[in-house]
Amino acid sequence: MDKLTRKSYELRRDIIEMIYKSKAGHIGGDLSVIDILTVLYYDVMNICPENFTDDNRDRFLLSKGHCADALFVVLGDQGFFDKQEAIDTFSQYKSKFIGHPNTEVNGIEINSGSLGHGLSVGVGMALAAKMDKKTYRTYVVLGDGEMAEGSNYEAMMAAHQYQLDNLCATIDFNNLQISGTIDEVMSSVSIAEKFASFGWNVIEVEDGNSCKQLLKAYQEAKQCKGKPSVVIAHTVKGKGVSFMENQKAWHHGVMNQEQYKQAVQELEEVLS
Amino acid sequence: MNTITNRQAICDILLEKAKKDKDIIVVCSDSRGSASLTPFAQTFPEQFVEVGIAEQNLVGISAGLAACGKKVFAASPACFLTTRSYEQAKVDIAYSHTNVTLIGISGGVSYGALGMTHHSCQDFAAMSALTGMRVYIPSDRFQTQKLIAALLEDKEPAYVRISRSATEDVYNESMEFKLNKATVLGEGKDVLLVACGEMVPYAKKAMEELNQKGISTGLIDMYCLKPYDAETLLQQAKDVKLVVTIEEHAPQGGLGSMSAHVLSKYCPKRLVTLSLPDEHLISGTNKEIFEYYGLDTKGIVQAVKKALCII
Ligand SMILES: Cc1ncc(C[n+]2csc(CCOP(=O)(O)OP(=O)(O)O)c2C)c(N)n1
Numbered sequence: 001m002d003k004l005t006r007k008s009y010e011l012r013r014d015i016i017e018m019i020y021k022s023k024a025g026h027i028g029g030d031l032s033v034i035d036i037l038t039v040l041y042y043d044v045m046n047i048c049p050e051n052f053t054d055d056n057r058d059r060f061l062l063s064k065g066h067c068a069d070a071l072f073v074v075l076g077d078q079g080f081f082d083k084q085e086a087i088d089t090f091s092q093y094k095s096k097f098i099g100h101p102n103t104e105v106n107g108i109e110i111n112s113g114s115l116g117h118g119l120s121v122g123v124g125m126a127l128a129a130k131m132d133k134k135t136y137r138t139y140v141v142l143g144d145g146e147m148a149e150g151s152n153y154e155a156m157m158a159a160h161q162y163q164l165d166n167l168c169a170t171i172d173f174n175n176l177q178i179s180g181t182i183d184e185v186m187s188s189v190s191i192a193e194k195f196a197s198f199g200w201n202v203i204e205v206e207d208g209n210s211c212k213q214l215l216k217a218y219q220e221a222k223q224c225k226g227k228p229s230v231v232i233a234h235t236v237k238g239k240g241v242s243f244m245e246n247q248k249a250w251h252h253g254v255m256n257q258e259q260y261k262q263a264v265q266e267l268e269e270v271l272s
Numbered sequence: 273m274n275t276i277t278n279r280q281a282i283c284d285i286l287l288e289k290a291k292k293d294k295d296i297i298v299v300c301s302d303s304r305g306s307a308s309l310t311p312f313a314q315t316f317p318e319q320f321v322e323v324g325i326a327e328q329n330l331v332g333i334s335a336g337l338a339a340c341g342k343k344v345f346a347a348s349p350a351c352f353l354t355t356r357s358y359e360q361a362k363v364d365i366a367y368s369h370t371n372v373t374l375i376g377i378s379g380g381v382s383y384g385a386l387g388m389t390h391h392s393c394q395d396f397a398a399m400s401a402l403t404g405m406r407v408y409i410p411s412d413r414f415q416t417q418k419l420i421a422a423l424l425e426d427k428e429p430a431y432v433r434i435s436r437s438a439t440e441d442v443y444n445e446s447m448e449f450k451l452n453k454a455t456v457l458g459e460g461k462d463v464l465l466v467a468c469g470e471m472v473p474y475a476k477k478a479m480e481e482l483n484q485k486g487i488s489t490g491l492i493d494m495y496c497l498k499p500y501d502a503e504t505l506l507q508q509a510k511d512v513k514l515v516v517t518i519e520e521h522a523p524q525g526g527l528g529s530m531s532a533h534v535l536s537k538y539c540p541k542r543l544v545t546l547s548l549p550d551e552h553l554i555s556g557t558n559k560e561i562f563e564y565y566g567l568d569t570k571g572i573v574q575a576v577k578k579a580l581c582i583i
Contacts, residue, residue: 024385065389091384091385091555092385092555092556093554093555093556093557093560094554094555094556095385095555096555097555098385098386098387098555099383099385099386099387099390100386100387100389100390102387102388111388111389112389113386113387113388113389113390114351114352114356114389114390115325116325145302145324145325146325148302148323148324148325148326148329149325149326150326150328150329177302177324177325178302178303178305178306179300179302179303179304179305179322185302185322185324186302186322186323186324186325186326
């Protein structure tokens with residue numbers, strides 16, 4: 001198993017622990033996005049605790065902010081703060097590790113949790129880089145259900161207008177949202193064509209839980225000049241825990257002890 | 273202890289009324305589960321519209337349906353419904369007088385540890401500021417049902433805020449309800465409590481405790497924030513030494529502000545306004561947050577005693 005994949009499964013274990021302890025969080029979306037976060041934080045982006053005050057650090061925005069649980073685990077593992085503290089106090093009384101990204105937590109650029117904000121903020125950050133002739137890149141991760149928010153399309157237009165080739169969006173395309181599948185709720189068919197028609201460079205990743213495929217996509221995005229890129233990652237909600245995979249009930253389901261044990265066991269098996 | 277939430281109460285009455293009224297339409301934004309409206313969507317799929325995670329679209333579509341004769345109930349988390357779609361609420365609903373009831377679910381700090389994006393502590397202020405919008409914050413399930421039934425009888429816009437968890441019963445099935453008339457839950461000579469929504473059961477207990485301690489205390493359930501029932505307030509406030517308002521909202525623009533507005537004009541009184549602070553709140557369950565900021569029975573009793581210089 002390659003290093004990134006191993007890391008993503010270790011982080012899955014942390015997420016499971018955090019969610020089991022807190023009885024809160026959004027496990028389905030965490031497990032679908034964790035490979036994207038792993039590839040970005042452990043390879044693609046130049047963001048670390050040491051450079052977090054550096055003006056030229058890459059910028060990362062989790063627009064699908066309800067998956068803060070996964071992001072906290074990644075940031076903790078990277079040394080932005082004590083990971084175990086985040087796992088132990090997530091969503092608890094007076095904890096700063098609340099259910100959404102917030103700037104009280106080291107490593108978070110901006111508060112989120114209301115869907116459909118990240119891409120506009122990302123456009124602003126990428127635009128600032130152009131103004132200041134800086135080389136940093138801005139990465140925004142969105143949910144497929146989130147793409148129903150109209151603000152995203154305003155941001156897509158602006159990103160093209162300003163030729164933001166330093167902006168890279170990722171759609172965590174797991175086909176599910178809260179009330180059902182994307183098609184049942186609000187179809188996002190031909191999302192790739194939508195982005196393309198807005199003038200974006202579109203990169204589809206067939207297995208969006210494959211670190212190898214994701215890495216290739218982000219490298220390709222870096223090469224694209226003159227327009228923004230979007231990585232459409234076809235993921236599985238709940239990936240890695242068999243009974244959670246592709247089940248809408250696990251959007252924010254809470255595990256009982258038995259389910260927790262099974263989840264840990266399945267992840268351990270992959271890691272051993 | 274009651275376990276039926278106000279959102280379930282709303283679903284029940286809409287299910288009952290929709291049997292005979294095909295013009296009742298429910299609109300949701302990937303929010304049917306959290307609004308407890310899944311039974312409605314299943315029973316009357318042809319009277320249910322799903323718009324996806326798109327709150328501006330939710331309110332605009334609701335207005336369009338209403339402009340063509342439908343009686344629309346749009347339900348979405350209060351935080352998103354009242355800020356994301358604010359202009360749609362202003363122009364398409366309030367200004368245009370469309371027959372839409374906006375139902376803000378999981379209001380106030382219901383979402384607890386999900387944080388500030390999910391709290392709606394400005395909704396009383398925001399929605400009351402809109403000319404043409406009425407604002408209601410029912411306390412228990414009985415009042416919620418009576419309110420929805422009354423709103424079905426008229427064609428004007430309204431915003432209704434409810435909380436996520438079950439509220440202790442304040443009333444019973446046979447309660448008297450009059451639209452835009454606040455309920456007097458007790459009369460007192462020294463202190464008048466004025467509360468709404470989730471705060472009413474706490475205030476009721478505080479009233480009982482204060483009366484036991486010899487401090488004669490009354491209570492108004494001001495579920496109709498707009499139009500505010502000034503008449504009932506002035507009647508009950510006339511002879512007391514102190515008025516205390518209690519709300520699950522920021523200090524500005526809500527129940528405290530509206531009560532101050534009426535009192536200062538017609539009946540200046542010592543006024544204490546209990547609310548959430550105008551700052552980023554601590555993380556915790558709604559009950560932990562209430563306790564921390566003194567918005568529970570103990571906090572109310574203490575605030576009264578402090579104001580009367582008893583402690
Ligand atoms: C503006 C806004 N509306 C509604 C919500 C409530 N909400 C949180 S997660 C979610 C579903 C998200 O689905 P998707 O974007 O597909 O994310 P994923 O399936 O990856 O978890 C909704 C509706 C929100 N956080 N923000």
